[in-house]
Amino acid sequence: MAKAESKRSGAALLVAGKSGADEQVNGAAELPVPGVRAAKASTTREATSRRSTESEVYDDGTNTFFWRAHTLTVLFILTCALVYVTLLEETPQDTAYNTKRGIVASILVFLCFGVTQAKDGPFSRPHPAYWRFWLCVTVVYELFLIFILFQTVQDGRLFMKYIDPKLGVPLPERDYGGNCLIYDPGNTTDPFHNIWDKMDGFVPAHFLGWYIKTLMIRDWWMCMIISVMFEFLEYSLEHQLPNFSECWWDHWIMDVLVCNGLGIYCGMKTLGWLSMKPYQWQGLWNIPTYKGKIKRIAFQFTPYSWVKFEWRPASNLRRWLAVLGIIFMFLLAELNTFYLKFVLWMPPEHYLVLLRLVFFVNVGGVAMREIYDFMDDPKFHKKLGQQAWLVAAITVTEFLIVVKYDPNTIMLPIPFFITQCWILGILLIFTWTLWRFFIRDITLRYKETRRRKQENSAERERPPGNSNSNPVTVSGRSKLNGNTDTVRHRKS
Structure with a gap:
């Protein structure tokens, strides 16, 4: 449950690694350790650019009872429930009712496993277990759809009556x-x-x-x-x-x-x-006032931090x-x-x-x-x-x-005029894609290459007295990639 966090030297504030509408920051920030290699510095630059759209989060790192997985507790409660059904409860003689109850019990056991053991996602508020629960519900729903897909049309609609007799x-x-x-x-x-x-x-x-x-x-x-x-x-x-x-x-x-x-x-x-919004998180028991505690509980249902999407x-x-x-x-x-x-x-x-x-x-x-x-x-x-x-x-x-x-x-069959409209729209999208990512780039590269050749030929034709001027030009490749780095030509 503990979040991946990075400490600032000389401070007790922790820069969280989880973000989203409870989201996680992708990768912890580098600690200022002396003698870090150049490869590690490159990773730091990449992480810094990745976090350019992420809000800064401060957290005191408090991990209370609320954040623990409680795997043994869930296992004990689940075992007690199964023992009660086996030894103390009399099984009804209704086959349809027992079938429904068995399916529901199987789903609940799977959800208990997933909530405690499944992999965490990018969100952490109000609790990581909440998002693990919905992940397991997603698996159950997909399995239900697969079951319906493999039925005949009549049996599939009849099966919906088992869920609600008003259906079908x-x-x-x-x-x-x-x-x-x-x-x-x-x-x-x-x-x-x-x-x-x-x-x-x-x-x-x-x-x-x-x-x-x-x-x-x-x-x-x-x-x-x-x-x-x-x-x-x-x-x-x-x-x-x-x-x-x-x-x-x-x-x-x-x-x-x-x-x-x-x-x-x-x-x-x-x-x-x-x-x-500032994201400053503090443990509930570290807040001195009751008003602060109530506010902290309310903000538990807001994002841990925020990432601005730039598509x-x-x-x-x-x-x-x-x-x-x-x-x-x-x-x-x-x-x-x-x-x-x-x-x-x-x-x-x-x-x-x-x-x-x-x-x-x-x-x-x-x-x-x-x-x-x-x-x-x-x-x-x-x-x-x-x-x-x-x-x-x-x-x-x-x-x-x-x-x-x-x-x-x-x-x-779709009406003919509607078909024409959709074909026209698809052709426009395809044409724009072809122009933007193929024809336009090829044309720009050709123009840049031609301009560079002209500049090189003009450089060679200059008198020897002007050879120390060292003109600076921007390479075509750098311009196409949005880079402003310059390339210096060798002296004549």
Whole structure:
């Protein structure tokens, strides 16, 4: 449980190594030991540049009872529970009930193992065990999806009845289109009834969802692109799912501008506060006043430190493709929410739909941090994080369930004009990628090489009396790489 920390000489303050919306700093700072080799100094420079976007954290290093793993305690409690079931409880004669209880008990034992023994992730607040719990829940959910994928369509929908007897019944989809008049003069009682009809529980859910997504992605442009792209997807797929059919003002005013836009704005303001907030941590029992203790308990549910994400998608081809992949997976996960309800016959207000959203809220932030670390510091993070790997597998598995359970809906032909729009968009992205990372670089290298040759030829043609001037020029390679180092030509 102890955090990787670095001490400043002559001070009791500890610069923490965990960061995030409880995140960990990647690599401890170097101690000022005399005689450090040049390789170690190079590592220090890399770590310093890596921490340029990370907030500075001060911690007194107190490790209380709260931070310990308690592996023996959990094992003892688990053993007592199993002994009670075996020796003191009479097993019911209900096969279905015993089957459900056995599955739940197996999951709980696995969660107990994971909470105490699983690998820690990048977040540490409110407690590392909290994030290990959600990692184990991710594994259980992926195994559940794999089980559903291997069933027939009838058996899969029938299995949902074991979870809730109300499920397994086809439900009509609500059409949000129809009358799109903002002001309906024909309805004298309430001419704005169309607006009030759309003001259901999904309006605050939209706002809250995009507020949390902004805290995950931490970039205004990426959030807006995903928000607008999903509305285009709803336009493109409304022939498959009726509830994608919405009024134009529902798409662009209520969703993009009001709900999504306001959620993104509030999220960016929160990000600004978290990036400027001082992170000074002190043990609870080291705080003298009760007010300070209460404040410390409240701040336990805030980030340990903060990392500002700088995606820089146009910096190189690898980051550009990674950002495109993140946007694609976000959109696919959003679509899975609607298609899973459709193929598994779950009403939108069912608690399983809400639990899935709560699940993604807790695991999405960890996954995004692991993806960013993998992109930003591949030398230190040589493989994709465990939570990010599982979230990607879950998103793909959910889509495969949709394809298997209702291929007729998925394969409904897209209208020709919509197909043309998507082909045009894909071609524009492909053309820009080709120009930005291939043609542009080749052209710049050619121009720089040609200019250097002209300067070298002019240098050779100078009179011998001017040979000591030592002109300084910038190399083409350094300019392309964003480096301002200069190269001196040899004297004539």
